Amino acid sequence: MAETSYLWEEPEKLRSSGGKGAGKHAASLLAQEVQLAGEAAEEARKNRESRAAKQSAVKPAVASQAGDFVGEKQVLEFACDASFMQGREEVHLNRHVVVKDLVAAAKAFKMPLSLEKPVALFAVYDGHVGPKCSEFSAQNFHKKLLPRLCKTTTEEQIKDSLVQALADLDQEFVSKFRTDRSGCCVQLALLVGRKLWLAQLGSGGALLCEGDQGGFSAFEADMEMEEERIQKAGGQLLEVAPGVRHVASAEFEQRLKEYRIQMAQGLGCTLAPPSTSPFSRALGNRELKPMVSAKPEVHVLSLEPSHTALALYCDGISEVMSSEEIAKALNQLRGQEKRAPGRLAQDAYNRGSEQNLTAITVFFRFPKRGARAFPEPRPAPPAPPAPRPAPPEPPLKAPKVEQRPKMARAVTQDDLREIKAARREQREQQNEAPQNEHLFIYVQNEEKGERHLLEAAGQLFEDEDGHVAHEFLEECAQGLRLKACRRHGSAK
Template sequence: MEKESALTQMEKPNHKHAADPFSGEDLVPPMKKAKKSEETGCDTSEGIAKDPKLPSAAEDEKQEIPGGGEAVANTGAKEDNSSCIGEEKKEFLIEADVAEDRGGRHTMEDVWVVLPDASLDFPGKLRCAHFAIYDGHGGRLAAEFSKKHLHLNVHAAGLPRELMDVKVAKKAILEGFRKTDELLLQESVSGGWQDGATAVCVWIIDQKVFVANIGDAKAVLARSSTTTNELGNHAEACNPLKAILLTREHKAIYPQERSRIQKSGGVISSNGRLQGRLEVSRAFGDRQFKKFGVTATPDIHAFELTERENFMILGCDGLWEVFGTSDAVGFVQKLLKEGLPVSTISRRLVKEAVKGRGCKDNCTAIVIVFKHGG
């Protein structure tokens, strides 16, 4: 998107989106299938299970995190993080792919990253995978900048690569978001652009999955009620999978977001938007709204990969406007049972959203499948 058009689109009340395909290719070398993680450092999941917002395997009743709740950054400060203990661990292969469609928009403002194995650029004993969707509004520049810099900034901030430490990982993700937004704001001042971008990001470090989000893009986990040993291959399981929402929406109308904005002098208009214009309350960029409380501080959640985790779906808000979480999980599960490749499944999901269900927004979806090995 040219710099000139980044400002004009802010005139529309809708804070979003839309269109030339843009991948994560210039971030690291072309993706390859993830290798099995090496038997190295690990951590116990006691600290994670104590956090009521996290979808631990023992708490299936917490299937969704309410979107209108009191969203706050989870820094991991309460976690009792211990180092590796000798335990036999299952290995997982990761297969992932992405699809996008500009929907009813004239341009595409979504940007994505798909890296099933980023270990080559970031050496270490722990497997590292990264997936993200950046949903631009008012232009595409902030989304492109975030895509190019966030992953690098998170690693520079100390993402664990030798021994798993949940607190250290969460701290690195928080710092990576902060640094990226700081650099983005500097760039936007010199470039004279004012657009912004929401984000949903996933890092898979060894057996631990970290999900970070700002704005209204979402991540959903598909979890089985029993282990794959009992069901057989996950793609052939007959039982419906549980859809667990891993992210919270950050919108100006939600209580805690509203409180922060009002304390900063911002006004929530009758249409539910900050200063009558911006619907989301957390985003990269949006330089003109930062003084009114818009922040790039993410919610961060983490969970351990077990044989019950089947796949994840990351999607911009365009996808979730026409798909419910359970609906999307059921759609993907059916295609997996048919033996279709992940690339086809992601394309079918987006096609159904746009062509079948009339999504008028940009639509991007990443499907991440966990292959349970020995």
């Protein structure tokens, strides 16, 4: 390409207006603006590149799937989560309740609990026919339970509190909603310390995992065991389909016949079709009382360090997943506790469940080995031993001072006399000093004929009669005492 030189020309306006040199000045200004615009564009490009580099260097943060453990570290900690899904049902009928700290909830209602911590409540309300019963139960069950728990102290009383609370809840719902035909099954767990109460009404189930080998304990309702009770209550188990049995009243066939006749006349129908229930125990279902009982089946379990997780789930999960599959899923998700309930609901949906799906999972964490569930107060540390008296320091010896030898002098007669007098005085003092003789004193026991040694070796004393002995004892009211005496060799 041939090089081409460009020459800037002044616009016609600039040439026609302004004085001499006005065009050149405008050109310089325009050149400065172009230079500044180029610099700004270059700086913007560099900023975009630096931001892109920073975003590529920073890895997207992955949300932690570990559960948030709460409770008492010295007794038991737990991490609980819940998941629900409407699934393929037209209406979501299920409700669930999770209260991690029932003591705090009781304080809000001014009902202090004196139970061992932690105290938690987990419940799945599986509704049928309509959502009214499950909604009412989820909102009011704890209000029935807390006043009773405030007065309980034993395991049996807690069990009775659960039974009575569910009975009162059912009675209140039936009397308050007289035209509602809905009901709900209940899977409920009450955790107090290391004790677990499972209360079950109707379908669904509870599963407690144990150990690392996939062990578990499943608790599910069995309608066949209820047949005798249903017949005594005036009902029957009616087979509505091959292998499917429902609870119905004893007059079900007669009432159904009357209903069909009235419908066939075409003059309007004043009768309601008789209802049946696939559940032998449930809340609500006012038309089938007392065949459908509100008395739950209660299991009391003691949690051990081998227990790892608990699951409460509705019949939408139990119908398509076996207990072994549920336990396997819970064991695989240890450390990812937040995913567990959603995993159960999603797996049940993928397996073709046609119902609402609700699950609650609770993972347990026990204190480490050696920790006490109820630590006793530590004993006060023993008082430090009294410091031993320091050994007496040896007396400081006066430093030896070298003395200069004195000049020898002649011994005089006076010196000799002084020396003899000093020796004489020393001999007299030695004669007057008492002899440290060994003398033993015994006391005679006249009854046993024994002699007891009192004291041995000491100074000799002399009494008023001139007798010399170790010590002189005389009888007195308090026993023996030292008799007045003087030191042997002293002047009388």
